[in-house]
Amino acid sequence: MSEPIRLVVAGGGTAGHISPMLAIADAVKVENPAAQITALGSPGGLETRLVPEAGYPLELIPKAPMPRSINLDLLKFPFRFAKAVNQAKAVLRRSNAQALLGVGGYVCTPAYLAARKLGVPIFVHEANSKAGMANKLGAKHAAAVGTTFAGTGLPGEEQVGMPMRSNVATMDRAALRDEARAHFGLTDDRPVLLVTGGSSGALSLNNAVAQSLQQLNAAGIRTVHITGRGKQLTDDSGALLAHEGYTQVEYVDRMDYAYAAADLMVCRSGAGTVCELEVAGTPSVLVPLPIGNGEQKLNARELVQAGGALLVADKDFSAGYIAEHVIPLLGDRHKLEEMSQAASSLGRRDAAQIMARKIITEVSSRALPGQEG
Structure with missing residues (x-):
């Protein structure tokens, strides 16, 4: 034309x-x-x-x-x-x-x-x-x-x-890894957990992560937390929550950096997120939004069945779940690589x-x- x-x-x-x-x-x-x-x-x-x-x-x-x-x-x-x-x-x-x-x-x-x-x-x-x-x-x-x-x-x-x-559709996660980690100020090879509730944030995810920071850091895990605009975590004094091994940002325009920097991502299972995880080959723990007509759980189904993600209900995602499931998974490089390959096999x-x-x-x-x- x-x-x-x-x-x-x-x-x-x-x-x-x-x-x-x-x-x-x-x-x-x-x-x-x-x-x-x-x-x-x-x-x-x-x-x-x-x-x-x-x-x-x-x-x-x-x-x-x-x-x-x-x-x-x-x-x-x-x-x-x-x-x-x-x-x-x-x-x-x-x-x-x-x-x-x-x-x-x-x-x-x-x-x-x-x-x-x-x-x-x-x-x-x-x-x-x-x-x-x-x-x-x-x-x-x-x-x-x-x-x-x-x-x-x-x-x-x-x-x-x-x-x-x-920038997401054509990304090469391995090739982008160093640049992505530098973007978030990550300067070593410790495992990276990236948590995001989407563009509007997710209070339940934010709270569970805040309660787990000491355990995550003790396990040698760096945590990058995308809280959502206006939903930054603060301490009792009102200052931004700070902890060794923890970085929080409100919003990320370059989500390809997020997928490349993460060894494991904890996130909602909106359709866009699920498909981008597949294209990137990023292992994930999916926590469907507990409201609406259940479409987020359905969105996650194929990726979970393929072995590229774990699925947990919002009410069950807690500091206890992070200790029992997320921290051990981040210490298992072989399992993470299997999950990455499974996710990549679905990417369009x-x-x-x-x-x-x-x-x-x-x-x-x-x-x-x-x-x-």
Whole structure:
């Protein structure tokens, strides 16, 4: 396709939605360097920071979630939702969009309806093993539906894997190890435990690690702790928690460094995290988020069955679990290498490129000879 494609990408709220959306946008840019890509999100989500940082213009429409109880908000909902659909239409018209990509989240439902009313082709990517309501709606009328996991139940689904930014998708964990450890100030060869609860942090993980620092250090383990923005751990005086062998940071933009520096990672099992662990080949202890519809436990299933990760319920992850399971595992290099190989055997690196080609091929097929594509 010689002419620049005009694409709107919709998704937001958490990094789990935004990261694959941006990965696909980047892949479209590689295939079609002059592509005009606009992101659609909602106020208050991580997209307000991550999308501009990635270099894409961002348009915002208000959230219009369906109220779960009978109250005043329920009466206002039809008007709020209609307004959101109309604003999404306006964005599609202003950008003269030739396609809409949705990855889930509140913003996608009005975006899908707006695109259908305007005759704009819809593309859907579902990250989780259990599809969300927005993507269930969008998939009904989509030109193509890509999924990370098999069996989500979406019509016309094709398992393509998880779209991920190039620095993770192309990473070589062994080659990046020294650079990654230097990034976190790690200057020796002691085993490294890296703990992260995701972009918003995880209080239960944070507390269990804080209670285990003395045991971890005594076992010769360095702990790197990504606490989440605004969730730094403090001591009784209010100062940042400090301990020998312990480093805490709020947020890491270079997650490839995290995967490469870690001998073992303790983390949630969001779809993006699970797939990145597989691509990196990083052994892990997965602690599914205990709320929602159980999709995080399902996300972890294949990696755990392959032997690349351990699974523990949030209520069972404690200082006692760390002492009984995590510390011994970090002392077993052979077991860690087996887990790494098992994780790597599942890694898929080309999902973003597959989705980008589907979008570009569809837009190209709709372009009439002699007209702008």
